[in-house]
Amino acid sequence: MKAMFNREEERLEVLAQLARAPIPTRAALIEEYRRRSEGAFAPRTLECYHNIVRSFSAWCDERGYSSKPPISPSVVAEYVDWLGGQIRSTTIATRLWAIAEMHRANFEASPCRHRLVELALKSVKRKYGAAVRQAPALSKKEVWAAIERQGDSRADLRNKALLWILTDSWCRASEVVAFKVKDLLRQEDGSSLLYVTRSKTDPYGEGAYAFLSAEGTRASLKWIREAGLRRDDPIITKSQVGGLRTPLNPATVTRIIKRCIGRDDVSAHSMRVGGVQDAFRIGCDLSSIMVAGRWSSPEMPARYARRILASQSASAQVSRAFEQERASEL
Template identity: 30%
Template sequence: MTKIIQQSAQLPALSADEDIAGQLRAFVQDREAFSPNTWRQLLSVMRICHQWATENDRRFLPMAPEDLRDYLTFLQANGRASSTIATHASLISMLHRNAGLLPPNTSPAVFRAMKKINRMAVVSGERTGQAVPFCLSDLKALDVRWQNSAQLKEMRNLAFLHVAYSTLLRVSELARLRVSDITRAEDGRIILDVAWTKTIVQTGGLIKALSTLSSQRLTEWIQLAGLAAEPDAFLFCPVHRTNKALITTHRPLSTPALEDIFIQAWREAGQSRPKGNKNRYRGWSGHSARVGAAQDMAKQGYAVAQIMQEGTWKKPETLMRYIRNVDAHTGAMIDLMEKKSGQR
């Protein structure tokens, strides 16, 4: 392993030849080709896998198919979800490809191992986790409670929730929004110029328009926080305990800080605690607005293609996981049988 990989992943040196070392150096130099989250996940998987390989006297790079099969089985035995195990397999394959090596995932042994892991997970009752939806009705209820709040933090939180629901942006994408990204339509409504998203990385960016009410709430926050004259400032910034905004231009609010807005909203709404899913999702979280908005659109009969466009989803199956319960009673057989019943 190259020196820079060692520093990034905090792994000891590996006995790789110079060609592999050169490929890895180039890989690290081009790490901006990947999202920060993907890179963090890769380094985390490298640390976990390398530790397992060291403790079990296996080789980490290149990794033999039999070793990868045993590693994936080890993850399952230690309670990792099948989706997490699939991510480990995918990132190990990614590392091998970028090192100029044949990924061990191509082996039938690894394919069978993953098939077994997935089957055992489904049979044992594992289900894909889903954030508790934050719907339009929830937004309206919070709007009534917070719209005239004397607490600047609550005004910020309300504006943030309006933007999160209206745009279906991910938390990290919301964090990057700046005051300069705002323009106005002729009727005064706000238009947001989103530079890039997880799935859309192009110079044209993405344009998101806010409703009249959401534009009003965001405008109120900007005025109260003193952001109007700060075009380079992040749109959502910290609020000091003295009830003053701490305008920032270099570092956006962290993901935990933004997710805390959903937690505070959950408490304010006095929601009952839902049944936990995979020890998670016991209240609103960073993904809740995307899920709620998608479900609301599906309930109103918007086409899958329209919802995908709003949420910048590239694969229909990703969206269908969010709206599967909404569409449960609109299937072809339900339609057929209820029409037949009506004829009788």
């Protein structure tokens, strides 16, 4: 009988062969991996990777451990123990990804898949919890109120366009700052579609569309005319007269939102969360919500709407029906 293919055994065999390769050959492969990774990963991903490697290396140096691959699974497990309670478990997972990538870049087996490391992470989650912090929700009603408080200055016109795009499209800040004038596609009813060329979940640029209401379209067009933006200019740019027509930084978008809303705990993601909650509240089905937010799985929108869904659950409906029945009998 033919033996079944085992991808893990094949991977380990390749690593063993590389370990036996001459030093110049191995060094050339490591350099090629570094060069290719710069084109394969987003700049922010590479920045995150290098920051984690520096932090982990400093931690190893302080304790007398070598920070050069291969690193013992026991050392990585100790690192996970040390991180527990200081940062969220999802952030610990990101750090483990970077350590694993550091080993892949050197063609070494990753210690992060070792059972000791898995158990360390499970222990941290059990002790400190694995809840994911969620951005506070901003409902459409709250955003409308903020838009109505804006005046007619150049900055106010830009901010109105920004708020409308965020609350209508449910786009991330990184997606909003990437929109160009040519990505605003008008529709017959006065609304528009925004073409999302690339996103966090679409790194290869397959493209998607987001909705912009008629009011949002009018606000965006008014800002575009006021700023004299051209087809290839970013929609959300600096508001100063004569300022560079370059995209705003996502962090700047968050600061504008905080100032317009009047709260320090909100961000661009708050409108994405609020949009999902509004949609569940008025009875939209999950599939249409996933299309609006461009999600490929229901996990994230369901997480955003946990409080709303609890109020719409079967137990809540039974309770309300029972209350109505009792009230009719009285």
